[in-house]
Amino acid sequence: MKTKLSTRNNIFGFIVMCFVTLLSFTSCNNAKDGKVELDVTNAEVEGDNKDIVSIEDGNYTLVGTVKGDMGQELYIKVKVRLKNPVKKSAEEISFVTGNVNLEIIDENDMSMIKLPLKENEEFKKFITQGKEDDTKEFKFSYVMNNKDQYAQIMKGAKSVKLVDLSLYNYENTDMVADEGSAGYGEEIDNSSDIDNSNDNNEASDDASFDETSENNNLDELLDKYEEYYDSYISLMKKAKNGDMSAVVEYGKYLKKAQELSNKLEQAKGDLTTSQLARFQKIQMKLMKAMKEL
Numbered sequence: 001m002k003t004k005l006s007t008r009n010n011i012f013g014f015i016v017m018c019f020v021t022l023l024s025f026t027s028c029n030n031a032k033d034g035k036v037e038l039d040v041t042n043a044e045v046e047g048d049n050k051d052i053v054s055i056e057d058g059n060y061t062l063v064g065t066v067k068g069d070m071g072q073e074l075y076i077k078v079k080v081r082l083k084n085p086v087k088k089s090a091e092e093i094s095f096v097t098g099n100v101n102l103e104i105i106d107e108n109d110m111s112m113i114k115l116p117l118k119e120n121e122e123f124k125k126f127i128t129q130g131k132e133d134d135t136k137e138f139k140f141s142y143v144m145n146n147k148d149q150y151a152q153i154m155k156g157a158k159s160v161k162l163v164d165l166s167l168y169n170y171e172n173t174d175m176v177a178d179e180g181s182a183g184y185g186e187e188i189d190n191s192s193d194i195d196n197s198n199d200n201n202e203a204s205d206d207a208s209f210d211e212t213s214e215n216n217n218l219d220e221l222l223d224k225y226e227e228y229y230d231s232y233i234s235l236m237k238k239a240k241n242g243d244m245s246a247v248v249e250y251g252k253y254l255k256k257a258q259e260l261s262n263k264l265e266q267a268k269g270d271l272t273t274s275q276l277a278r279f280q281k282i283q284m285k286l287m288k289a290m291k292e293l
Contacts, residue, residue: 031072031147036062036157040078047165048096052127053080055162056135062104064154067143070287072150074115075141078102078160080123082130086167090124096166098273102140103161104153112153114163115140116277143280145265164273218275221263226282228257233289 043055056079065073086093100123101114117123118139126136144150235249264271264279271279 031064031066031150033066034064034154036064036154038062038076038157038159040159043160043162045162045165047100047163049086049167050165052084052086052165053082053162055079055160056081060160062154062157064150067287070283071143071145072147073141073143074104074113074150074153075118075139076102076104076115076160077137077139079135079137080126080162082127082132082134082136085130085132086128088128090121090128093124093128094168095120095164096168097164099164099277100162101164101273103163104157105159105161106156107158109159109161111161112157113142113144113149115142116273143283145261145283218264218267218271221260221267222275222278222282225257225260225264225279228260229282229286232257233286236289 038060040055040060041057043057045051045054058079060076060078062074062076065075067073099120100117102117103111104113104115106112118141122136123138126134130136231249238245
C-alpha cells in the first residue's frame with residue numbers, strides 16, 4: 001500500500017514538473033516582487049465623458065507580485081475626484097468598452113500596459129450617487145504572463161492615465177463640449193459629407209465586418225483555451241487520485257492549452273476589454289486549481 005501511494009505521488013510530481021517545464025518561457029523564474037513609486041501630477045483622463053472625474057495629484061505605488069508559474073500581477077490604487085456627477089442611476093449606465101482602464105505610462109508618455117478597474121460597480125455608484133468634489137480610491141490590476149514586459153514596466157513606469165471613460169448614450173449638459181465640436185443641443189452640419197455618404201457607408205461596413213470577424217476568431221480561440229484548460233484541470237485531479245489513464249492524456253492537453261495561451265498572449269493587444277477579462281479569469285481558475293491540488 002505504501003509503495004502504491006509512493007508511486008502515485010511520484011507520478012503526480014512528474015506531471016507537475018512537466019507543467020512547469022512547458023510553461024517555462026512565459027513563467028516568471030527571473031521575475032521578482034517589487035514596488036515603483038509614481039509621482040502623479042495633472043494625470044490625463046481620456047474618453048467621451050472624460051470630464052466626469054479627475055485623478056488626484058499625489059504619490060502612488062505600483063505593486064508587482066509574482067504569482068508563481070501563472071505570471072505576475074500588477075496593481076495600483078489611485079484616488080479619483082468626482083467633477084461632474086452622472087445624472088442617471090448606476091443601473092442605467094454602461095461603459096462603451098465594458099470597463100474603465102488605467103494606463104501605466106513611461107517617461108515619454110507612452111502606454112506600457114492597461115490595468116482594468118476591479119471595482120466597476122463601485123465606480124458606477126461613485127459617479128452617479130456621489131457629489132461634486134467627492135473623492136474615492138479605486139484599485140486597478142492585471143495578471144500578465146510576460147516576465148520581460150513585467151521587468152520593463154517595473155523599471156520604466158513613471159505615471160498613469162485614466163482611459164476608456166466613455167458611457168453609452170450619455171451626454172451631461174453640465175459638461176463643456178470639446179473645442180471644435182458641437183455643444184449640447186446644437187445641430188451638426190453634415191452637408192459636407194453628403195456627396196461621399198455612399199463611400200463612407202461602404203468603408204464603415206467593411207471596417208465593421210473586419211472587426212466583427214476578428215473578435216469572433218478571438219472568442220473562438222478563448223473557447224478552445226478554456227476547454228483545454230478545463231480538461232487539463234480534470235486530468236490533474238484524476239492523476240492525483242491515482243488514475244493512470246489520465247497520465248496518457250495529460251501531456252497532450254497541456255501542450256495544446258499552452259499553444260493557445262501563446263496565441264492569446266501575442267494577440268493580447270487586439271483583445272477587447274471583455275475578452276481580456278475572460279482570458280484573465282481562465283488563468284485565475286487554473287491558478288486556483290493548482291493551489292487546491
